[in-house]
Amino acid sequence: MASTARPMTPMDLLKFNPCNLDHLTETYNIGFYLDYFTKWPNLCKVIENENGQIEAYILGKVEASPFPAPIEPYDPSLKIYQKKFSNYLPWHAHITCLTVAPSARRLGHATKLSEALEQVGDEQDAWFVDLFVRVENEAAIKLYEKMGYSIFRRISDHYNDGSDAFDMRKPLKRDKQRKTVRPNGENIKIDPTEVW
Structure with a gap:
Protein backbone atom coordinates (compact mmCIF):
# COMPACT_ATOMS: atom_id res chain seq x y z
CA MET A 1 0.00 0.00 0.00
CA ALA A 2 1.39 3.41 -0.98
CA SER A 3 1.64 6.57 1.09
CA THR A 4 -1.26 8.98 0.67
CA ALA A 5 -1.66 12.75 0.90
CA ARG A 6 -4.46 14.19 3.01
CA PRO A 7 -5.37 17.45 4.80
CA MET A 8 -3.37 18.10 7.95
CA THR A 9 -5.28 18.20 11.25
CA PRO A 10 -4.36 19.54 14.71
CA MET A 11 -3.94 15.94 15.92
CA ASP A 12 -1.09 15.52 13.43
CA LEU A 13 0.97 17.91 15.54
CA LEU A 14 1.36 15.03 17.99
CA LYS A 15 2.67 12.70 15.26
CA PHE A 16 4.97 14.68 12.99
CA ASN A 17 8.16 14.70 15.13
CA PRO A 18 9.97 12.22 12.83
CA CYS A 19 9.72 14.83 10.05
CA ASN A 20 11.42 17.48 12.19
CA LEU A 21 14.54 15.50 13.13
CA ASP A 22 16.76 17.24 10.57
CA HIS A 23 18.73 20.13 12.11
CA LEU A 24 17.88 22.26 9.05
CA THR A 25 14.13 21.95 9.66
CA GLU A 26 12.37 24.78 11.48
CA THR A 27 9.91 23.78 14.20
CA TYR A 28 7.32 26.31 15.32
CA ASN A 29 5.07 26.66 18.35
CA ILE A 30 1.62 25.07 18.34
CA GLY A 31 -0.13 28.43 17.95
CA PHE A 32 1.73 29.01 14.68
CA TYR A 33 0.44 25.74 13.19
CA LEU A 34 -3.10 26.36 14.48
CA ASP A 35 -3.08 29.79 12.83
CA TYR A 36 -2.41 28.11 9.49
CA PHE A 37 -5.20 25.57 10.05
CA THR A 38 -7.57 28.47 10.70
CA LYS A 39 -6.55 30.73 7.79
CA TRP A 40 -5.38 28.30 5.07
CA PRO A 41 -6.71 24.81 5.93
CA ASN A 42 -6.60 23.67 2.29
CA LEU A 43 -2.87 24.50 2.12
CA CYS A 44 -1.83 22.33 5.08
CA LYS A 45 -1.26 18.73 4.04
CA VAL A 46 0.52 15.60 5.21
CA ILE A 47 1.68 12.44 3.51
CA GLU A 48 0.97 9.41 5.67
CA ASN A 49 2.18 5.85 5.18
CA GLU A 50 0.07 2.71 5.53
CA ASN A 51 0.98 2.50 9.25
CA GLY A 52 -0.40 5.98 9.95
CA GLN A 53 3.05 7.56 10.30
CA ILE A 54 3.50 11.03 8.85
CA GLU A 55 6.30 11.02 6.29
CA ALA A 56 6.02 14.64 5.11
CA TYR A 57 4.01 17.80 5.54
CA ILE A 58 3.55 21.27 4.10
CA LEU A 59 2.16 24.53 5.44
CA GLY A 60 1.32 27.13 2.82
CA LYS A 61 -0.58 30.34 2.28
CA VAL A 62 -1.70 32.71 -0.46
CA GLU A 63 -1.29 36.42 0.26
CA ALA A 64 0.14 39.79 -0.80
CA SER A 65 2.04 42.56 0.95
CA PRO A 66 -0.08 44.20 3.66
CA PHE A 67 0.03 47.52 1.80
CA PRO A 68 -1.41 48.24 -1.67
CA ALA A 69 0.69 48.10 -4.79
CA PRO A 70 2.43 51.45 -5.39
CA ILE A 71 1.07 51.46 -8.95
CA GLU A 72 -2.12 49.60 -9.89
CA PRO A 73 -2.44 47.24 -11.56
CA TYR A 74 0.75 45.53 -10.45
CA ASP A 75 3.18 44.95 -13.34
CA PRO A 76 6.56 43.46 -12.41
CA SER A 77 8.12 44.68 -15.68
CA LEU A 78 7.76 48.37 -14.68
CA LYS A 79 11.14 49.86 -13.73
CA ILE A 80 9.69 51.27 -10.50
CA TYR A 81 9.10 47.71 -9.29
CA GLN A 82 12.59 46.65 -10.33
CA LYS A 83 14.28 49.54 -8.55
CA LYS A 84 12.32 51.43 -5.89
CA PHE A 85 9.78 48.73 -4.95
CA SER A 86 11.76 45.54 -5.66
CA ASN A 87 10.66 44.00 -2.35
CA TYR A 88 6.93 44.53 -2.91
CA LEU A 89 5.11 41.17 -2.85
CA PRO A 90 2.12 40.84 -5.16
CA TRP A 91 -0.55 38.15 -4.76
CA HIS A 92 1.48 34.94 -4.45
CA ALA A 93 1.57 31.51 -2.86
CA HIS A 94 4.14 30.84 -0.16
CA ILE A 95 5.56 27.59 1.19
CA THR A 96 6.09 28.32 4.87
CA CYS A 97 7.24 24.84 5.78
CA LEU A 98 7.91 21.74 3.71
CA THR A 99 9.64 18.85 5.40
CA VAL A 100 10.13 15.15 4.75
CA ALA A 101 11.17 12.57 7.34
CA PRO A 102 14.73 11.32 6.71
CA SER A 103 13.40 7.77 6.22
CA ALA A 104 11.02 8.91 3.46
CA ARG A 105 13.31 11.07 1.35
CA ARG A 106 13.68 10.59 -2.41
CA LEU A 107 10.13 9.26 -2.72
CA PHE A 128 4.44 32.88 -8.22
CA VAL A 129 5.19 30.49 -5.37
CA ASP A 130 8.05 31.38 -3.07
CA LEU A 131 9.83 29.88 -0.08
CA PHE A 132 12.79 30.55 2.19
CA VAL A 133 15.60 28.02 2.54
CA ARG A 134 18.84 28.15 4.51
CA VAL A 135 21.78 28.98 2.25
CA GLU A 136 23.70 26.01 3.64
CA ASN A 137 20.90 23.54 2.85
CA GLU A 138 22.39 22.53 -0.50
CA ALA A 139 20.27 19.40 -0.88
CA ALA A 140 17.02 21.38 -0.54
CA ILE A 141 18.25 24.12 -2.89
CA LYS A 142 19.09 21.55 -5.58
CA LEU A 143 15.69 19.89 -5.11
CA TYR A 144 13.85 23.19 -5.47
CA GLU A 145 15.90 24.12 -8.55
CA LYS A 146 14.98 20.76 -10.07
CA MET A 147 11.31 21.63 -9.42
CA GLY A 148 11.68 24.95 -11.30
CA TYR A 149 12.49 27.38 -8.49
CA SER A 150 15.31 29.91 -8.73
CA ILE A 151 16.96 32.19 -6.19
CA PHE A 152 15.36 35.65 -6.17
CA ARG A 153 17.37 37.22 -3.32
CA ARG A 154 19.44 36.47 -0.23
CA ILE A 155 18.07 37.59 3.15
CA SER A 156 20.74 38.33 5.77
CA ASP A 157 20.29 36.92 9.28
CA HIS A 158 16.86 35.49 8.47
CA TYR A 159 16.98 32.62 10.98
CA ASN A 160 17.25 32.85 14.76
CA ASP A 161 20.78 31.44 14.68
CA GLY A 162 21.95 34.19 12.29
CA SER A 163 21.90 32.07 9.13
CA ASP A 164 21.00 33.68 5.84
CA ALA A 165 18.11 32.48 3.68
CA PHE A 166 17.59 32.31 -0.03
CA ASP A 167 14.16 33.49 -1.17
CA MET A 168 13.38 31.10 -4.04
CA ARG A 169 10.56 31.60 -6.54
CA LYS A 170 8.75 29.66 -9.19
CA PRO A 171 6.54 31.64 -11.61
CA LEU A 172 2.98 30.41 -12.00
CA LYS A 173 0.68 30.51 -15.05
CA ARG A 174 -0.18 34.19 -14.54
CA ASP A 175 3.48 35.11 -15.08
CA LYS A 176 3.85 33.72 -18.59
CA GLN A 177 6.83 35.98 -19.34
CA ARG A 178 8.65 35.12 -16.08
CA LYS A 179 8.73 38.77 -14.96
CA THR A 180 8.74 37.90 -11.24
CA VAL A 181 12.06 36.02 -11.32
CA ARG A 182 15.57 37.18 -12.15
CA PRO A 183 19.05 35.78 -12.75
CA ASN A 184 21.82 35.98 -10.15
CA GLY A 185 19.44 36.42 -7.23
CA GLU A 186 22.01 34.92 -4.88
CA ASN A 187 24.02 38.15 -5.33
CA ILE A 188 21.14 40.43 -4.29
CA LYS A 189 21.41 40.71 -0.52
CA ILE A 190 18.75 42.41 1.60
CA ASP A 191 18.17 43.09 5.27
CA PRO A 192 15.49 41.03 7.06
CA THR A 193 13.62 44.27 7.87
CA GLU A 194 12.88 44.58 4.13
CA VAL A 195 10.92 41.31 4.25
CA TRP A 196 7.53 41.52 5.92
Whole structure:
Protein backbone atom coordinates (compact mmCIF):
# COMPACT_ATOMS: atom_id res chain seq x y z
CA MET A 1 0.00 0.00 0.00
CA ALA A 2 1.39 3.41 -0.98
CA SER A 3 1.64 6.57 1.09
CA THR A 4 -1.26 8.98 0.67
CA ALA A 5 -1.66 12.75 0.90
CA ARG A 6 -4.46 14.19 3.01
CA PRO A 7 -5.37 17.45 4.80
CA MET A 8 -3.37 18.10 7.95
CA THR A 9 -5.28 18.20 11.25
CA PRO A 10 -4.36 19.54 14.71
CA MET A 11 -3.94 15.94 15.92
CA ASP A 12 -1.09 15.52 13.43
CA LEU A 13 0.97 17.91 15.54
CA LEU A 14 1.36 15.03 17.99
CA LYS A 15 2.67 12.70 15.26
CA PHE A 16 4.97 14.68 12.99
CA ASN A 17 8.16 14.70 15.13
CA PRO A 18 9.97 12.22 12.83
CA CYS A 19 9.72 14.83 10.05
CA ASN A 20 11.42 17.48 12.19
CA LEU A 21 14.54 15.50 13.13
CA ASP A 22 16.76 17.24 10.57
CA HIS A 23 18.73 20.13 12.11
CA LEU A 24 17.88 22.26 9.05
CA THR A 25 14.13 21.95 9.66
CA GLU A 26 12.37 24.78 11.48
CA THR A 27 9.91 23.78 14.20
CA TYR A 28 7.32 26.31 15.32
CA ASN A 29 5.07 26.66 18.35
CA ILE A 30 1.62 25.07 18.34
CA GLY A 31 -0.13 28.43 17.95
CA PHE A 32 1.73 29.01 14.68
CA TYR A 33 0.44 25.74 13.19
CA LEU A 34 -3.10 26.36 14.48
CA ASP A 35 -3.08 29.79 12.83
CA TYR A 36 -2.41 28.11 9.49
CA PHE A 37 -5.20 25.57 10.05
CA THR A 38 -7.57 28.47 10.70
CA LYS A 39 -6.55 30.73 7.79
CA TRP A 40 -5.38 28.30 5.07
CA PRO A 41 -6.71 24.81 5.93
CA ASN A 42 -6.60 23.67 2.29
CA LEU A 43 -2.87 24.50 2.12
CA CYS A 44 -1.83 22.33 5.08
CA LYS A 45 -1.26 18.73 4.04
CA VAL A 46 0.52 15.60 5.21
CA ILE A 47 1.68 12.44 3.51
CA GLU A 48 0.97 9.41 5.67
CA ASN A 49 2.18 5.85 5.18
CA GLU A 50 0.07 2.71 5.53
CA ASN A 51 0.98 2.50 9.25
CA GLY A 52 -0.40 5.98 9.95
CA GLN A 53 3.05 7.56 10.30
CA ILE A 54 3.50 11.03 8.85
CA GLU A 55 6.30 11.02 6.29
CA ALA A 56 6.02 14.64 5.11
CA TYR A 57 4.01 17.80 5.54
CA ILE A 58 3.55 21.27 4.10
CA LEU A 59 2.16 24.53 5.44
CA GLY A 60 1.32 27.13 2.82
CA LYS A 61 -0.58 30.34 2.28
CA VAL A 62 -1.70 32.71 -0.46
CA GLU A 63 -1.29 36.42 0.26
CA ALA A 64 0.14 39.79 -0.80
CA SER A 65 2.04 42.56 0.95
CA PRO A 66 -0.08 44.20 3.66
CA PHE A 67 0.03 47.52 1.80
CA PRO A 68 -1.41 48.24 -1.67
CA ALA A 69 0.69 48.10 -4.79
CA PRO A 70 2.43 51.45 -5.39
CA ILE A 71 1.07 51.46 -8.95
CA GLU A 72 -2.12 49.60 -9.89
CA PRO A 73 -2.44 47.24 -11.56
CA TYR A 74 0.75 45.53 -10.45
CA ASP A 75 3.18 44.95 -13.34
CA PRO A 76 6.56 43.46 -12.41
CA SER A 77 8.12 44.68 -15.68
CA LEU A 78 7.76 48.37 -14.68
CA LYS A 79 11.14 49.86 -13.73
CA ILE A 80 9.69 51.27 -10.50
CA TYR A 81 9.10 47.71 -9.29
CA GLN A 82 12.59 46.65 -10.33
CA LYS A 83 14.28 49.54 -8.55
CA LYS A 84 12.32 51.43 -5.89
CA PHE A 85 9.78 48.73 -4.95
CA SER A 86 11.76 45.54 -5.66
CA ASN A 87 10.66 44.00 -2.35
CA TYR A 88 6.93 44.53 -2.91
CA LEU A 89 5.11 41.17 -2.85
CA PRO A 90 2.12 40.84 -5.16
CA TRP A 91 -0.55 38.15 -4.76
CA HIS A 92 1.48 34.94 -4.45
CA ALA A 93 1.57 31.51 -2.86
CA HIS A 94 4.14 30.84 -0.16
CA ILE A 95 5.56 27.59 1.19
CA THR A 96 6.09 28.32 4.87
CA CYS A 97 7.24 24.84 5.78
CA LEU A 98 7.91 21.74 3.71
CA THR A 99 9.64 18.85 5.40
CA VAL A 100 10.13 15.15 4.75
CA ALA A 101 11.17 12.57 7.34
CA PRO A 102 14.73 11.32 6.71
CA SER A 103 13.40 7.77 6.22
CA ALA A 104 11.02 8.91 3.46
CA ARG A 105 13.31 11.07 1.35
CA ARG A 106 13.68 10.59 -2.41
CA LEU A 107 10.13 9.26 -2.72
CA GLY A 108 8.75 12.37 -4.44
CA HIS A 109 6.87 13.64 -1.39
CA ALA A 110 8.29 17.20 -1.55
CA THR A 111 7.38 17.47 -5.23
CA LYS A 112 3.86 16.14 -4.65
CA LEU A 113 3.16 18.56 -1.79
CA SER A 114 4.66 21.60 -3.53
CA GLU A 115 2.72 20.86 -6.73
CA ALA A 116 -0.51 20.81 -4.71
CA LEU A 117 0.28 24.32 -3.43
CA GLU A 118 1.25 25.50 -6.92
CA GLN A 119 -2.11 24.27 -8.22
CA VAL A 120 -3.96 26.33 -5.61
CA GLY A 121 -1.78 29.32 -6.49
CA ASP A 122 -2.79 28.94 -10.14
CA GLU A 123 -6.46 28.57 -9.21
CA GLN A 124 -6.25 31.82 -7.21
CA ASP A 125 -4.34 33.65 -9.99
CA ALA A 126 -1.13 34.10 -7.99
CA TRP A 127 1.99 35.41 -9.70
CA PHE A 128 4.44 32.88 -8.22
CA VAL A 129 5.19 30.49 -5.37
CA ASP A 130 8.05 31.38 -3.07
CA LEU A 131 9.83 29.88 -0.08
CA PHE A 132 12.79 30.55 2.19
CA VAL A 133 15.60 28.02 2.54
CA ARG A 134 18.84 28.15 4.51
CA VAL A 135 21.78 28.98 2.25
CA GLU A 136 23.70 26.01 3.64
CA ASN A 137 20.90 23.54 2.85
CA GLU A 138 22.39 22.53 -0.50
CA ALA A 139 20.27 19.40 -0.88
CA ALA A 140 17.02 21.38 -0.54
CA ILE A 141 18.25 24.12 -2.89
CA LYS A 142 19.09 21.55 -5.58
CA LEU A 143 15.69 19.89 -5.11
CA TYR A 144 13.85 23.19 -5.47
CA GLU A 145 15.90 24.12 -8.55
CA LYS A 146 14.98 20.76 -10.07
CA MET A 147 11.31 21.63 -9.42
CA GLY A 148 11.68 24.95 -11.30
CA TYR A 149 12.49 27.38 -8.49
CA SER A 150 15.31 29.91 -8.73
CA ILE A 151 16.96 32.19 -6.19
CA PHE A 152 15.36 35.65 -6.17
CA ARG A 153 17.37 37.22 -3.32
CA ARG A 154 19.44 36.47 -0.23
CA ILE A 155 18.07 37.59 3.15
CA SER A 156 20.74 38.33 5.77
CA ASP A 157 20.29 36.92 9.28
CA HIS A 158 16.86 35.49 8.47
CA TYR A 159 16.98 32.62 10.98
CA ASN A 160 17.25 32.85 14.76
CA ASP A 161 20.78 31.44 14.68
CA GLY A 162 21.95 34.19 12.29
CA SER A 163 21.90 32.07 9.13
CA ASP A 164 21.00 33.68 5.84
CA ALA A 165 18.11 32.48 3.68
CA PHE A 166 17.59 32.31 -0.03
CA ASP A 167 14.16 33.49 -1.17
CA MET A 168 13.38 31.10 -4.04
CA ARG A 169 10.56 31.60 -6.54
CA LYS A 170 8.75 29.66 -9.19
CA PRO A 171 6.54 31.64 -11.61
CA LEU A 172 2.98 30.41 -12.00
CA LYS A 173 0.68 30.51 -15.05
CA ARG A 174 -0.18 34.19 -14.54
CA ASP A 175 3.48 35.11 -15.08
CA LYS A 176 3.85 33.72 -18.59
CA GLN A 177 6.83 35.98 -19.34
CA ARG A 178 8.65 35.12 -16.08
CA LYS A 179 8.73 38.77 -14.96
CA THR A 180 8.74 37.90 -11.24
CA VAL A 181 12.06 36.02 -11.32
CA ARG A 182 15.57 37.18 -12.15
CA PRO A 183 19.05 35.78 -12.75
CA ASN A 184 21.82 35.98 -10.15
CA GLY A 185 19.44 36.42 -7.23
CA GLU A 186 22.01 34.92 -4.88
CA ASN A 187 24.02 38.15 -5.33
CA ILE A 188 21.14 40.43 -4.29
CA LYS A 189 21.41 40.71 -0.52
CA ILE A 190 18.75 42.41 1.60
CA ASP A 191 18.17 43.09 5.27
CA PRO A 192 15.49 41.03 7.06
CA THR A 193 13.62 44.27 7.87
CA GLU A 194 12.88 44.58 4.13
CA VAL A 195 10.92 41.31 4.25
CA TRP A 196 7.53 41.52 5.92
